[in-house]
Amino acid sequence: MAAISLLLGTALAGFLAFLAGIFEDSESNAGSASNPNSQVQLAPQIGNRHRYFNKAISGEPPANALWATTAATIAYLLTAHFGGDAFAVLIASIIGAAASTLLLCAYGVLSHISRIASMKNFEQTLYWDSLLTPLPLDAAYGFLTALILTLLAFAAHGLLGNPFSVPLIALFFGITIGAIGSSTGDIYYGAERLYQCYIFGSGIPISVQGDIDVKGEYGYRNSVDTPYFTMRFGGLVTGLAFGMLIFLDAWSRLFTFAGVWTGVIVVSVLVLIILIFIYLLEVYTRKRYGRYTED
Amino acid sequence: MIDPVTATIMIIAGGVLVGVCVHFIPASATGAMAAATGIATGPSMLSAGAGLAGIYAAAYSIDSGLAPVIISGAVGSALMLLITILCGNIVLAFGIGTPPVSGQTASGKSTFGGTKDIITGFEQEGYRSPGTDGHGMPFQTVVSGTIGALMGGAGGALVFYAVYSMTLPAISTENAVALAGIVAAGVFLINSVLPAYVLVGKTEGMFDMKIRSMHRTFISCLVTSSIVACVIYAISWLAVSGVVA
Amino acid sequence: MKEIQIHTLFGAALLSGIAGILLIGHGISIGIVFLWLPFLSAANSIRGMAMYGLGTGNASIGYWGTAVGATSAFVVSLSVSCRSTPLLYVAAVVAISLVIGLATGILADKVIRMRIPRIELNSAVIAMSTAMITAGSLLILGSDYGLYPFIYIIITLAVLHPYNASTGAGENQKRTLLLALVEACMTTLVIGIVAMLAGRSSIPISGDVAIVAASACGLVIAVVAWYRLVKSDIYEIRWTGYPPAEH
Numbered sequence: 001m002a003a004i005s006l007l008l009g010t011a012l013a014g015f016l017a018f019l020a021g022i023f024e025d026s027e028s029n030a031g032s033a034s035n036p037n038s039q040v041q042l043a044p045q046i047g048n049r050h051r052y053f054n055k056a057i058s059g060e061p062p063a064n065a066l067w068a069t070t071a072a073t074i075a076y077l078l079t080a081h082f083g084g085d086a087f088a089v090l091i092a093s094i095i096g097a098a099a100s101t102l103l104l105c106a107y108g109v110l111s112h113i114s115r116i117a118s119m120k121n122f123e124q125t126l127y128w129d130s131l132l133t134p135l136p137l138d139a140a141y142g143f144l145t146a147l148i149l150t151l152l153a154f155a156a157h158g159l160l161g162n163p164f165s166v167p168l169i170a171l172f173f174g175i176t177i178g179a180i181g182s183s184t185g186d187i188y189y190g191a192e193r194l195y196q197c198y199i200f201g202s203g204i205p206i207s208v209q210g211d212i213d214v215k216g217e218y219g220y221r222n223s224v225d226t227p228y229f230t231m232r233f234g235g236l237v238t239g240l241a242f243g244m245l246i247f248l249d250a251w252s253r254l255f256t257f258a259g260v261w262t263g264v265i266v267v268s269v270l271v272l273i274i275l276i277f278i279y280l281l282e283v284y285t286r287k288r289y290g291r292y293t294e295d
Numbered sequence: 296m297i298d299p300v301t302a303t304i305m306i307i308a309g310g311v312l313v314g315v316c317v318h319f320i321p322a323s324a325t326g327a328m329a330a331a332t333g334i335a336t337g338p339s340m341l342s343a344g345a346g347l348a349g350i351y352a353a354a355y356s357i358d359s360g361l362a363p364v365i366i367s368g369a370v371g372s373a374l375m376l377l378i379t380i381l382c383g384n385i386v387l388a389f390g391i392g393t394p395p396v397s398g399q400t401a402s403g404k405s406t407f408g409g410t411k412d413i414i415t416g417f418e419q420e421g422y423r424s425p426g427t428d429g430h431g432m433p434f435q436t437v438v439s440g441t442i443g444a445l446m447g448g449a450g451g452a453l454v455f456y457a458v459y460s461m462t463l464p465a466i467s468t469e470n471a472v473a474l475a476g477i478v479a480a481g482v483f484l485i486n487s488v489l490p491a492y493v494l495v496g497k498t499e500g501m502f503d504m505k506i507r508s509m510h511r512t513f514i515s516c517l518v519t520s521s522i523v524a525c526v527i528y529a530i531s532w533l534a535v536s537g538v539v540a
Numbered sequence: 541m542k543e544i545q546i547h548t549l550f551g552a553a554l555l556s557g558i559a560g561i562l563l564i565g566h567g568i569s570i571g572i573v574f575l576w577l578p579f580l581s582a583a584n585s586i587r588g589m590a591m592y593g594l595g596t597g598n599a600s601i602g603y604w605g606t607a608v609g610a611t612s613a614f615v616v617s618l619s620v621s622c623r624s625t626p627l628l629y630v631a632a633v634v635a636i637s638l639v640i641g642l643a644t645g646i647l648a649d650k651v652i653r654m655r656i657p658r659i660e661l662n663s664a665v666i667a668m669s670t671a672m673i674t675a676g677s678l679l680i681l682g683s684d685y686g687l688y689p690f691i692y693i694i695i696t697l698a699v700l701h702p703y704n705a706s707t708g709a710g711e712n713q714k715r716t717l718l719l720a721l722v723e724a725c726m727t728t729l730v731i732g733i734v735a736m737l738a739g740r741s742s743i744p745i746s747g748d749v750a751i752v753a754a755s756a757c758g759l760v761i762a763v764v765a766w767y768r769l770v771k772s773d774i775y776e777i778r779w780t781g782y783p784p785a786e787h
Binding site: 034035036038039059060061156160161162163164165168169171172173175176178179180182183184185186187188189190191192194195200201202203204205206207208209233234237238240241244245248249253260261263264267268270271274275277278279281282284285286288289291292 | 322324325326327328329330334335336337340341343344345347348350351352354355356357359360363366367370371373374375377378379380381382383384385386387388389390391392393394395415417421422423424425426427428429430432433434437441469472473476477480
């Protein structure tokens with residue numbers, strides 16, 4: 001019985017984590033949060049008045065930790081009221097995620113208005129529609145992220161048997177997914193989507209930073225277009241990263257060949273395999289792209 | 296179980312390890328624009344993400360004793376960091392179209408001199424895009440990051456296990472685990488921000504000249520975690536001996 | 541415009557915070573409104589540190605400061621009951637967070653040699669203010685260890701966000717502090733809602749309703765005041781339109 005619950009938990013956790021990664025990256029890109037936010041912030045100073053949603057809540061890790069922990073705490077308290085079966089967990093998680101989404105909306109609106117108000121010297125106008133159009137989209141991704149992280153925390157606690165309480169696991173997952181999201185998916189937003197006018201195959205020189213694309217496929221660009229673009233690659237890779245982390249971590253505990261050291265041995269082997277993949281990728285890119293020539 | 300004095304020393308050692316580990320993990324905020332070498336986020340944020348993943352992994356083996364907890368924490372953290380590096384390099388290779396390259400090494404300013412990767416021997420000069428300070432995680436910084444993550448995860452797990460065994464006699468097992476988890480996270484967050492002051496938001500790991508100012512982090516984290524450890528020792532001693540006000 | 545000094549604001553926050561905790565300790569849950577001042581003082585000190593070019597380090601300062609304050613409050617709650625002896629509890633929590641915050645600030649100044657004026661004072665103020673807020677929240681929510689992560693992270697965001705959201709050339713202390721008040725009300729509102737669900741015996745459900753009602757009133761007043769200030773600070777507000785073409 002325990003083995004079945006572990007197997008089920010591993011599969012479920014990996015799947016949920018993959019989805020959570022995709023939604024987390026889309027959420028941060030729809031609001032231009034995290035590190036690429038500095039470019040949206042810099043743009044008006046060099047004359048690029050824009051219509052992006054400037055949702056500067058904080059770094060991604062604390063923000064995601066707040067959404068996930070609020071949702072998980074409310075769900076954790078509600079499950080005690082509802083009885084503890086799977087259906088109760090699902091309903092309680094939805095209610096919790098909805099509450100944390102309201103918090104996200106409040107923080108998002110306050111950040112956008114405050115940031116624009118501090119840009120008076122650069123003649124940046126506050127356009128209500130460029131805030132209110134992406135907000136529901138951003139809130140939808142935020143809802144899905146909080147919901148899935150809450151379900152993931154319940155799965156880790158209940159099926160995989162982690163001794164931490166559900167809200168604490170949600171806090172850890174929130175900070176970890178924020179760190180992963182801001183270091184994988186955000187590169188695609190910050191170095192490719194915001195700077196699509198620059199040639200492919202190069203980092204963004206410090207001298208041109210802030211010169212972001214303010215016009216899109218037609219008319220001025222708004223933040224609704226962003227996840228449409230980034231979800232096709234950056235979001236999937238973020239999902240791959242978080243999904244792989246949770247899945248491999250759970251998978252390493254399915255074996256029992258070396259007692260308490262089994263998990264450690266399996267993870268160490270995985271670490272070596274990933275190191276080899278990183279090496280092969282570096283060799284491939286160096287061959288494929290070659291040196292930069294003077295031009 | 297371990298006695299409270301050993302546990303106090305473990306909290307201090309864990310705090311120092313957490314502080315020092317940040318120096319080894321390559322991170323830079325401008326990495327998000329592919330304008331600097333290192334994982335594209337702040338050093339303290341990234342270390343917190345990796346370290347908390349380590350504490351999460353360590354919690355599974357809480358019943359197996361000290362050594363499995365520490366080693367699981369260390370490898371759990373390393374797994375998180377390596378997966379992040381792999382996926383970050385995938386985005387750089389296929390989304391941005393650049394090879395990973397170390398900016399410091401390319402300009403001959405790395406700790407060991409020269410313009411070649413110390414481990415693979417790949418030439419770095421000429422591979423970085425014009426006007427940037429490198430991008431992505433070349434193999435030498437990957438190795439440095441792995442060492443850092445192993446240290447960070449082990450440090451977090453040390454604090455976690457120490458607090459767990461100090462508070463266990465006073466409260467139930469379930470509560471001791473929960474309290475130890477949040478206190479370990481707190482000690483991690485306190486110590487991982489101090490080195491960020493030294494690094495000013497950017498480092499390439501142990502191949503960056505900033506590694507030479509590590510003694511400042513070491514002293515700061517030693518003092519801070521000593522105070523925290525003494526407080527935890529005093530409080531848990533009061534709680535265990537039944538002096539509850 | 542003259543700025544409020546750190547000492548003045550923190551002095552007021554300390555008195556107000558202790559008054560609030562004593563009130564909550566005696567079952568008068570509405571005393572949580574006295575915890576709004578510590579939120580302001582913590583946000584002001586984060587502003588004082590982050591102004592000197594920390595940039596994205598703003599969020600790190602926030603979660604570092606709250607980690608000091610909240611961890612001291614959590615650890616102390618193990619041995620000193622926040623319910624039966626609230627004054628002793630607050631004194632212990634504030635003293636411990638003062639020592640850790642001050643020590644870290646002095647180390648950052650002397651050993652790490654950060655060029656930030658009054659870093660040690662600001663560190664201590666952030667730690668002590670967040671410690672008081674944590675103590676008050678623990679009194680409201682009871683000592684269920686499952687709720688500790690929530691208390692930690694919601695206070696973190698409320699104190700780091702006001703300056704982070706207002707960053708820019710046109711930032712001023714008054715607007716940042718009003719935003720801090722808005723977020724303080726928002727945070728106590730959420731704490732009140734969670735307290736209703738937590739269902740413990742010390743404070744009756746009517747007390748939780750009172751927290752929510754007081755926070756909601758405060759929120760409306762603070763948002764109106766803040767938005768009035770935004771309208772006077774901002775360049776232009778429009779429903780829709782295109783930015784003027786420049787190049």
